[in-house]
Amino acid sequence: MLIYTPICKSFITYSGLNSYMMRICILFFIITQYHSVIAQQAVPLPAEIKKVVDDYIQKGNESEKIKEYNQASFYFHQAGNICWTHGLLENAIDLLKKSLEMTGRLSNLNGTSVLCTKIGLLYAETKNFENSLTYFLKSLDMARRMNRKSEIISSLLNIANSYNEIEKYNESVPFLVEAETLSKDIGDTKYLRNCYSLMTRVYDKVGDREKSTQYFNLFAAITKKIQQEEVSKKEDEARLMVDKANSKVLEVESIKNATEQELKEKKIELNEKQINLDKVEQISREQQMQIDLLNKEKELQKAIIHQQRLMRNVYLGIIITVLLISGLTYFGYEKIKKSNVLLNSKNIEISFQKDEIVKQAEDLRELNALKDKIFSIISHDLRSPLFSLIGMLNLAKDGYFSIEEQNQILSELSKNVEYNTELLENLLKWASSQMMDSSINSVCFDIHDIVRNKVNLYEKTAAQKGIKLENKVNVNTEVLADRDMIEVVMRNLITNAIKFSKEGDVVVISSKSQEGIITTCVADNGMGIPGEAIEKLFGKHVFSTRGTLNEKGTGLGLILCRDFIQLNGGRIWVESELYKGSKFFFTLPAKQII
Incomplete structure (x- = not known):
């Protein structure tokens, strides 16, 4: 300090x-x-x-x-x-x-x-x-x-x-x-x-x-x-150094004595080796005579071995010829066997390709059906309200309606315009998602901000039906995803919840984090969904029903939600009980902390 x-x-x-x-x-x-x-x-x-x-x-x-x-x-x-x-x-x-x-x-x-x-x-x-x-x-x-x-x-x-x-x-x-x-x-x-x-x-x-x-x-x-x-401390340190020096001297003296003893032992060992060497020289002279005798025997053995080698070469030639013939036969068999394996592999590959073609044909039929439904929506659901809007405006322009009737008609026209706007936006988003070169722009953002913006946007619409919106998503709940896509998902889920809720109901948006995954829930206590309809919600076919005040729907919203959530690496599902309400869940990867 x-x-x-x-x-x-x-x-x-x-x-x-x-x-x-x-x-x-x-x-x-x-x-x-x-x-x-x-x-x-x-x-x-x-x-x-x-x-x-x-x-x-x-x-x-x-x-x-x-x-x-x-x-x-x-x-x-x-x-x-x-x-x-x-x-x-x-x-x-x-x-x-x-x-x-x-x-x-x-x-x-x-x-x-x-x-x-x-x-x-x-x-x-x-x-x-x-x-x-x-x-x-x-x-x-x-x-x-x-x-x-x-x-x-x-x-x-x-x-x-x-x-x-x-x-x-x-x-x-x-x-x-x-x-x-x-x-x-x-x-x-x-x-x-x-x-x-x-x-x-x-x-x-x-x-x-x-x-x-x-x-x-x-x-x-x-x-x-x-x-x-x-x-005193310095004296203790000096004393310790002296003790270490004395210990080192004793260690060196011990090594010296051990070295002298080792030299004496080496000298005795050398003397013994000299005596043994003299004995070996005597034995070597005796062995030389035996070696000469063995050389003679070796020459005789060489002649016998030469003859045996000639016989062995003959036998080896016969064996090699037999093995060569056997090898050629085996090679031909293996070639035929490989051809059969290759043929079976090609047959399996052709079978897989056939299954893939059948699957692609089925997907194409489903896309065509979806396309026909979209064109039907465009030709009927989009055109009819527009024609109605044009007719009403012409009648109003010619003075056929009183002020009270005009206000009532304007309210209806506003609903039609909102419906057409939602339909057009969903159609554009769906068309974009179906393009082959569409890609996602993953960024880190706070999902609480998106929910807050959507609640502020639809709070007035919900209040007109007597419905309350609650944002219970924690602040700083950051995810890694395409922000524009998640805004579309949140808009569709919140408007669906409002559509199928009645006066006095509450729509709650909440989230939780677990093991790097953020799970978001949009829950209402409205009409609920029949069991047979739940299976159709996220299918490949357009499915739509009317709301509590007979509001129309396009059927594209949940299809867009499914596609966008899957593109961002998550999944979406629903839990519902008839007349008790529905809960729509979707998951997204959480922001990675470095």
Whole structure:
């Protein structure tokens, strides 16, 4: 933990301290602190260091924009440390404050404590002790909340130092007393020495010479104790090194003795080998005579073997001829066998192709039927309302209707126009989905926003039927899909729910997330769907029924929903009970978190 100690002022001015040792200690501390301050004076940043700082700041700003506050805090912290190292104190304060802002958004107590301490030290270096007190007090609060006694002591000492700098000596006393108590609790003599040093100075400044002398004696005693402990530690380390050296000498001597013993054994072994070699030479002369005899026998054996080889070659020729004939016969058999396998494979492939052609023909018939139904819708459901609209407008233009009748007719015409608009939009979306080169534009978006927009759009229409719309989709429910397609799906499901609900009913849109899948539900407590009709809803044939107020439908909406959900890697289904309502579900992949 960092502790602020200003030059010279951290030592007392007590006139009775004229010992030679104390003068040496004070002189050494002044020299080291002077060089420390000189090293931290502001100098222009070298080009390569400035580039590093600018890079950290840029990365910090980018991380802040995408709400990566932990990374942003790290980059600003690094940039601030570099500026501090090179004496740019004001820049360092600004950057560390920015890092503190990012850390505060993460509720990171430890990071907040460290940054408050550093900012306090920087303000102390710039002689702005009022601000340094503010940040040291914040650091103390963080340390207390984390119950870290060492950091509490450091913060207490920093606060006491700052009060001393602004000559509020009495206000520093409670902090020093608490620091002394905690230092004793954890047995940290170095913290205790700092406490006694500051207390000596405080009581000297307020004119209490007795307490100043008392704390200086404690300071001198504990300093001596620390020095003795350090000397003892050095002696223990030196003793350990001597023990290791002695152990190494004993190890080398042991290796030397083992080597000498091994050499003696090798010498004995060589003598034994020389004796054995003499014996072997004697045996070799005897064996040479036997070898000559064996050579004679070997020549005789060669003649016998030559004759046997001739007979073997004859037999091998006969065997090879037989094997060659057998191989040719087997090769012919395998060739016929492979031809049969190839023929069977071709037959199976032809059979598969036939099944595929039959399936394609069936799909084509279904598409033709769907096309005929679409043309029927266009020619009847689209043309008839338009002709009716034209006729009504002509009659109204000629003055055949009263004002009351015109208002009633305008209401009917509005419904016809809304129906035609929905029909045209569904027809266009269906035609687009049937194009061979259609593709999806997958993006990450919040499905809550789409539901909110659709609820706002159809809230008035639902209210006219006495129906309430509720959006219970959680905010930030992000999915990966084609946004335009999902808007069409949500529009059709919500308008269907309104269409088949009665006065007093509620349409609820909700969602849940499980294992990377977002499941969305559009539920109503309206008419419900008969069991035999459920199977037709998502089929390849257009199926439509009238709503609770005899509203017409195109039958294309749910077909579009099925196609669009499948294109986006999901599935759609319905759960319904007659006269109790229906629930339409569809799934989409959730946004992948990196």
